[in-house]
Amino acid sequence: MTTAQYRCIVFGQITAICVSGLVAAFVLLGAWPEFSSRGHLSQAIEHFESGGERGPSQAETALDNALADNSRMIPALALRGLIALQKGEAGRARDAYQNLQQALADAGASEAPALNGIGCTVLLEARTSGTKKQAQLEEAYKQFVDATKLGPENGDAHVNAAICSLHLGHLTRAASHLANARDTQNLAYESLVAYHSALGSLLSRAATDRSTAAAVAARFKDPDPRLEKTGQMLVRSTAEFDKAIALLESDPYLADLWMNVAMARARLLALAPMTKKAAADYRNIISDAVARHEKHFPLDQRQLALVVVALSYSKDGEAALASGVLRQAVRLGKRSGKIDFCIGAAFFHVAQSVSSTSQQLQLEREGGGHHLAALADPALPHPMRFRALSDLGVGQWRAGHHADAIEHMAGAGAILTKLEGTADSPSKSERAIFYRNLAVMRYQDGKVAAAAEAANESLAIDAAQEDLKKLFVQANRAAVITDIQTMTTMKQPPSMPIVTAVIRGGGIAPPTKDEISVAVDGDPVTFTIGPDSQIYALPRKPLAEGKHTVTITVSVPGGAPVRQSTEIIIDYKTFKAGRKEKDES
Amino acid sequence: MMARIQSLIFYAAAMALLLLAYHVATSFAFAIVDEGYRYMEPALQARETLLLDTRRSTITELKTDDLIAYRTIYRSKPMRMFGRVAALPGMTISVRKERLIVEGADVAPAGKDLDVLRTGLMVPRETVFVVFDSPLGQRVSLPQRLVPYRNIIGRMAGK
Numbered sequence: 001m002t003t004a005q006y007r008c009i010v011f012g013q014i015t016a017i018c019v020s021g022l023v024a025a026f027v028l029l030g031a032w033p034e035f036s037s038r039g040h041l042s043q044a045i046e047h048f049e050s051g052g053e054r055g056p057s058q059a060e061t062a063l064d065n066a067l068a069d070n071s072r073m074i075p076a077l078a079l080r081g082l083i084a085l086q087k088g089e090a091g092r093a094r095d096a097y098q099n100l101q102q103a104l105a106d107a108g109a110s111e112a113p114a115l116n117g118i119g120c121t122v123l124l125e126a127r128t129s130g131t132k133k134q135a136q137l138e139e140a141y142k143q144f145v146d147a148t149k150l151g152p153e154n155g156d157a158h159v160n161a162a163i164c165s166l167h168l169g170h171l172t173r174a175a176s177h178l179a180n181a182r183d184t185q186n187l188a189y190e191s192l193v194a195y196h197s198a199l200g201s202l203l204s205r206a207a208t209d210r211s212t213a214a215a216v217a218a219r220f221k222d223p224d225p226r227l228e229k230t231g232q233m234l235v236r237s238t239a240e241f242d243k244a245i246a247l248l249e250s251d252p253y254l255a256d257l258w259m260n261v262a263m264a265r266a267r268l269l270a271l272a273p274m275t276k277k278a279a280a281d282y283r284n285i286i287s288d289a290v291a292r293h294e295k296h297f298p299l300d301q302r303q304l305a306l307v308v309v310a311l312s313y314s315k316d317g318e319a320a321l322a323s324g325v326l327r328q329a330v331r332l333g334k335r336s337g338k339i340d341f342c343i344g345a346a347f348f349h350v351a352q353s354v355s356s357t358s359q360q361l362q363l364e365r366e367g368g369g370h371h372l373a374a375l376a377d378p379a380l381p382h383p384m385r386f387r388a389l390s391d392l393g394v395g396q397w398r399a400g401h402h403a404d405a406i407e408h409m410a411g412a413g414a415i416l417t418k419l420e421g422t423a424d425s426p427s428k429s430e431r432a433i434f435y436r437n438l439a440v441m442r443y444q445d446g447k448v449a450a451a452a453e454a455a456n457e458s459l460a461i462d463a464a465q466e467d468l469k470k471l472f473v474q475a476n477r478a479a480v481i482t483d484i485q486t487m488t489t490m491k492q493p494p495s496m497p498i499v500t501a502v503i504r505g506g507g508i509a510p511p512t513k514d515e516i517s518v519a520v521d522g523d524p525v526t527f528t529i530g531p532d533s534q535i536y537a538l539p540r541k542p543l544a545e546g547k548h549t550v551t552i553t554v555s556v557p558g559g560a561p562v563r564q565s566t567e568i569i570i571d572y573k574t575f576k577a578g579r580k581e582k583d584e585s
Numbered sequence: 586m587m588a589r590i591q592s593l594i595f596y597a598a599a600m601a602l603l604l605l606a607y608h609v610a611t612s613f614a615f616a617i618v619d620e621g622y623r624y625m626e627p628a629l630q631a632r633e634t635l636l637l638d639t640r641r642s643t644i645t646e647l648k649t650d651d652l653i654a655y656r657t658i659y660r661s662k663p664m665r666m667f668g669r670v671a672a673l674p675g676m677t678i679s680v681r682k683e684r685l686i687v688e689g690a691d692v693a694p695a696g697k698d699l700d701v702l703r704t705g706l707m708v709p710r711e712t713v714f715v716v717f718d719s720p721l722g723q724r725v726s727l728p729q730r731l732v733p734y735r736n737i738i739g740r741m742a743g744k
Contacts, residue, residue, distance in 0.1 A: 009589060016596070045735065050658075182707065185675030189709040189731065196706075224704075239704045246701045246727045 040066035112151025119143030155184035200240035255296030337377025344370030479554035495542030637739030668715030696723030
């Protein structure tokens with residue numbers, strides 16, 4: 001090789017290297033912001049996911065750096081919005097998502113994630129607003145629906161639309177959105193948690209009413225055909241809450257979920273038939289949740305949950321534990337009228353299951369105290385007011401304060417009259433029990449006719465009360481008169497026969513002497529009541545031979561008079577022949 | 586002339602080798618199973634060296650039964666774990682009679698921690714659900730088993 005050739009080769013190599021270096025520098029510098037921003041974004045994600053108190057702040061700092069290099073970085077804008085939502089900063093979240101919307105539009109991509117984020121921001125604002133809440137919920141719902149139209153394959157917006165619908169009270173609409181979310185098979189982790197939480201809330205609310213449960217089940221189209229049954233729906237709601245709790249592990253919203261699942265379990269414990277073991281498990285879960293998450297459970301929810309646990313103990317025959325739990329509910333703190341009513345009613349319910357009279361009276365006294373406190377609340381609904389007065393009446397009667405009892409029962413009766421036939425009318429069993437108690441009180445007070453009237457009302461509602469029927473018959477005391485005949489003895493002249501009859505009253509109390517009258521030919525005669533409900537009547541004056549009419553009348557209070565008449569024949573010749581035969585024998 | 590051509594070929598080959606080395610270095614990695622990590626026995630033994638395919642395309646195209654390495658926080662500490670992919674994004678997992686069911690197929694035993702899956706759970710977007718070969722792995726909680734793509738280090742090559 002000559003020197004010139006060698007020089008050409010070297011020159012070419014050096015040129016190639018320099019050109020390559022320049023190209024590399026150009027590429028690097030041009031792509032550097034992108035690489036840098038990606039690096040900052042990775043840092044931001046790492047800080048955000050590490051959690052803790054400083055995590056979000058450190059993530060925001062990294063995001064600031066990332067957006068400084070690339071202000072249109074879509075993942076960075078989305079993460080900024082998410083962090084702002086978690087911190088509750090609606091203004092920053094709105095800015096981030098509006099920038100995201102612009103960036104997506106510039107990139108020609110679907111704006112669905114941005115609309116979803118703006119909807120979440122409006123939802124956040126709705127939580128803290130007062131009068132504008134309804135309008136903001138509607139606006140948030142509109143954003144989510146628009147997002148679902150732009151990105152139907154993304155389930156996150158459907159979940160958020162379902163949450164909005166739940167807040168607005170549109171259960172079937174929420175069910176449709178949750179079904180659509182499920183069918184996309186495309187949910188982010190956070191949306192999956194929200195999905196199960198929303199589904200739990202939906203099923204829990206729908207389970208209060210059969211027609212609503214059926215409508216929601218039809219819209220949700222779950223593979224389980226039993227879901228339309230309210231009991232099954234409530235059980236499923238607890239399963240959905242459990243899933244959301246399992247997915248969250250530790251999160252500020254976990255306490256809300258614990259509360260929701262505990263209250264759903266409380267409803268199941270109150271309403272669903274279950275084995276003793278299952279009931280014991282539920283009681284433990286509820287009591288645990290109430291104790292562990294005390295700070296996150298509103299006071300009235302804790303008190304209600306304990307009332308349900310107490311009633312469950314009572315149902316299983318554990319009256320002492322039941323009353324202990326009720327007293328624990330009382331010690332939790334100040335109670336509203338409704339809570340006082342529930343506690344009072346629970347004490348009365350537990351009192352029915354104790355055999356000791358003194359314990360029963362004690363429990364009824366405690367229950368009565370709570371009922372009086374409830375009645376002092378002017379906002380107490382009428383059905384509760386009726387029940388409280390009714391219970392108080394029973395308690396006071398048993399304690400011997402009859403006048404107070406009658407007063408309470410009269411108050412309850414007045415409310416019942418107003419409520420009957422309306423949507424607030426107490427249940428059949430409550431009304432039947434009220435009239436029954438009233439009938440017993442009146443009967444014991446000697447007001448038999450009034451007792452019969454109340455007993456009639458109770459039996460008209462529930463005809464299966466055999467013991468009340470007995471009382472009813474006793475109160476009516478319809479008499480039956482049989483076997484009216486005359487009896488002659490040697491000691492009595494034939495003109496004054498002894499008239500006998502059997503008089504029986506309905507029930508266990510036969511008619512008294514004052515309630516019976518015997519007349520011969522219209523003239524009253526004296527009589528005595530002997531054994532086996534037999535009466536013996538003697539005419540006041542001798543009767544002539546021939547036909548005479550004996551009339552026996554029984555007039556008992558609470559019933560129509562019963563009258564029986566029969567003809568007797570006075571025959572002197574037959575009497576004399578009989579006497580002669582006897583003397584000869 | 587020949588020398589120039591040889592020179593060009595040499596530099597081109599050198600560049601190609603450099604690029605190949607860079608690609609291999611960024612697409613694959615070695616990982617050593619930690620001492621005491623027993624959740625994947627007998628498939629993986631402690632201190633075993635594994636080759637991981639760390640390419641993004643591999644991670645987004647994972648299949649069921651793939652073995653993966655991933656980062657997680659376990660008992661408040663960052664940790665690298667290994668598991669077997671049982672369900673992909675959008676699949677439904679459930680538990681019936683202590684067995685894990687994925688899209689109707691019985692795939693693995695399920696521990697008590699997974700009892701909440703009785704009524705089914707959808708695997709979230711860009712996430713896989715992992716199981717562990719050893720019975721010791723049954724104590725791993727549900728959130729620990731839902732591994733997002735961004736936490737996956739790579740798929741085990743050759744396993």
